[in-house]
Amino acid sequence: MSSLEEKEIRAESPAPSCLSMKSDHSKDFPPVFSHEPGPSDTIEKGSHACVEEQLCCCVLCQDVLKDPVSTSCGHWFCRQCFTSYWDQAASSGDSPCPHCGEKSSIRARLQTTSQSSCEQTIAGLQEVLDEHKISLKRRYEHVSEGTDEKRNGILLNNIYTELYITKGQCEEIHNQHEERQLEIASKKKTLDDTPIRCQDIFEAVCDQQRPIRVVLTNGVAGIGKTFLVQKFTLDWSEGLENQDISVVILLSFRELNLIRDEQYSLLELLHIFHPALQKVTAEKLAVCKLLLIFDGLDETRLSLDFINRKLVSNVTQQSSVSFLLTNLIEGNLLPSALIWITSRPAAANQIPPDYIDRMTEVRGFTDTQKEEYFRRRFNDEELSSRIISHMKTSRSLHIMCTIPVFCWITAAVLEHMLTTEQRGELPKTLTDMYSHFLLVQTKRKKNKYLEGRETSPQELMEADREVLLKLGRLAFEQMEKGNILYYQEDLEQCGLSVTEASVYSGVCTEIFKRECVIFQKPVFCFVHLSIQEFLAAVYMFHCYNNKKTEVLQDFQEKDISSLDVFLNRIMEKSLKSETGHLDLFVRFLHGLCLESNQQLLKGLMGQTDNIPEHIELIIINLKKMNILNVSPDRSINIFHCLIEMNDVLVYQEIQKFLKSENRSENLSEIHCSALAYILQMSDEVLDELDLEKYNTTKEGHLRLIPAVRNSRKALLCKAWLSETHFEILGSALMSNPSHLTELDLSFTPLHILSGNNSLQHSAMKPLLAGLESPHCRLETLRLKCCRLTETACAALVSALKSNPSHLRNLDLSKNDVQDLGVKHICVFLESPHCKVETLSLSNCSLSEISCAALVSALKSNPSHLKHLDLRENNLQDSAMKELSDLVKCPHSRLEDLKWK
């Protein structure tokens, strides 16, 4: 649809009939406004028009109110519409409000108030709303981006670069560590998803049936969610976009955490966080079209319980903040207000999908947007071009720049290196980049707070050693606990004062600076999770060098006899983590072993002995590392660690392997992890991943499994997958879009034996979830000899049935399916979703009963089955007669029946 068409549709959409005035206060008649243009100021124009429009609308006829009347519950109608409704309702003895159903003696409460008093209400409101706009504009036009020195200096509009936002979310990434989510997200960007513009977040698209009230926007850490909502709010407050909304209220979950144990009404809450709205009463609020934005659901310490919540339907009713929120989301409180929530993916499921009208996902910057970011950032074109071309030379930097916060880190480091008289190579690995970043921050701090001569990196680090190590300790201890936000008490436990932390605001951001009673409690976090992980790694290295055994032991690391053994143990620990929460941390630890980074951070980490000998051993260890039952996604991190150590041999060998025609070359496990990573990240979708074609060990084959995410055919016969591999398969089928059209799992048992020797199909669960997904495009599924039982058949059929299936070929041969299993399959064949054309049930212990069931299913309409294989079931001629007749029948599609 062209943007012009979109605009037309938008313009035609009816004005909101949304007034819900649930307060008990008396209501005034709305005036009939003239439609003369408002004052020349754009801010006023927009909101004024909106308040008028809303008040002029009859809830019954949706048209401009004529001779308006209102009910005690606060809904407005044309007198005539209302009288005819009331006459009908009264004859049935019942007269609830036609809009909300509230029972009241409506006629008695009809009010006739003068037009002038209502005009007064609106006039007062307009003034307050304008003040609110000005206050929002003041609050969001400047951004601090972590660095104290430029606070109030950078205009959001100057640096804001359009983000890539799409509809929907990628289910498969929820349980992954942020870093892996990013890799998947970056890969997805090349795919053709229609982007949504910041200002169109609530805009209904043609296929959207219901109006969009609640929007949930997902995105990994640092991807730009907060910038997005701030930009939206700024554009609105400047009168540029979404002027049909009369009030935008932006709240962050961080702020709400501070009052989580207190009781407030929604009105009080708005007054506290947006003092410019102090004069807005419940009645005034009720006539406004409201947008409430809640930023950062992942940071909430409120528990959002949608089941055991107390009903709150009035804006003056006091309750806990979490009840206010659940009621707002459910639509009990301010049912016509728009709600926009942002969250990191892992926390998004706190809101039941039924309450969400639209899901969007911020995917960061596309390749073009990355470049635009750097060009906007620097006025110096030569500088931005050099930074862009450097970013392009390193694949990992280029991928990382998908996240805006990493672009900011890169910009800070490279600007510093290219504009000062720095010599030596520009950082290529992540650890290089972060080491320089720390140095730049230290230097910045020095320039601002200290004076004096130019200092070497070592001197700089030494000067700040104490405070940086305290920050490192905080990062390390909180990483272990999974915390990302800290309060003063947390800092003090690590010996840090609030002042020290504030001075380091380039690394650690002080969030609450506002002079409001509620904000007196400062809250801290690292600018990005990856910075926390980096500082944690620096701190760990410092502890290793200084033999701080108690810290290392707390991390379950007892053997610190040599660096290679030490790193080996930590690597093993990280590989066993299901979520990969230590992946980036170990990657940094390995990068920090390099002589260059050791030199850079020597003042901080101290001296490490015998580096060159250790390096060689560490690399050897990584290459031969092979731990049982580790997810192949985790194993890929071993390859990343090699890259951080500047060992690119494996990478080069795999590139060579991919270029050569000869696939018989022997591949080690680490080669397979590298190959899986490269195939998975490739812009081209692989036609076929056939494990048997790769000459490697059983473990090597399993390490290739992540590549299914970017393959059309996955031939995984005899691979003996475990649950973690099925999870990857499930995620490949669920991803949007999913490429997999053919999956062969023959000779892979789909069940495990439980303690009491009964068969359990838990391994299948992620696979079934994938088959159920609306994104699944599987056309061929081969499950030959997979030890499928009748119950597994039932589960499989139920997954296939729940979805308009694309499945054309299903091979279930050599399974003990039996007649009961066939009964389930027949239900699938009869379902209107079923498009299966080829079905093999050979050697499945079937009897005549199955034949009869199949006949009945195939006669039902519309069956697509053309080829049916029932061989090796010992079926009698007589039992097969009816089935054979179906082949001849002109109405049947069955053309090929094998049974002997």
Ligand SMILES: Nc1ncnc2c1ncn2[C@@H]1O[C@H](COP(=O)(O)OP(=O)(O)OP(=O)(O)O)[C@@H](O)[C@H]1O
């Ligand atoms: N659209 C953008 N244009 C320019 N810079 C951006 C943009 N979005 C984000 N950034 C940069 O990235 C940083 C982090 O962005 P932001 O705080 O919005 O991320 P987030 O998704 O809210 O992260 P988190 O989940 O960690 O809170 C910003 O401080 C800014 O430097």
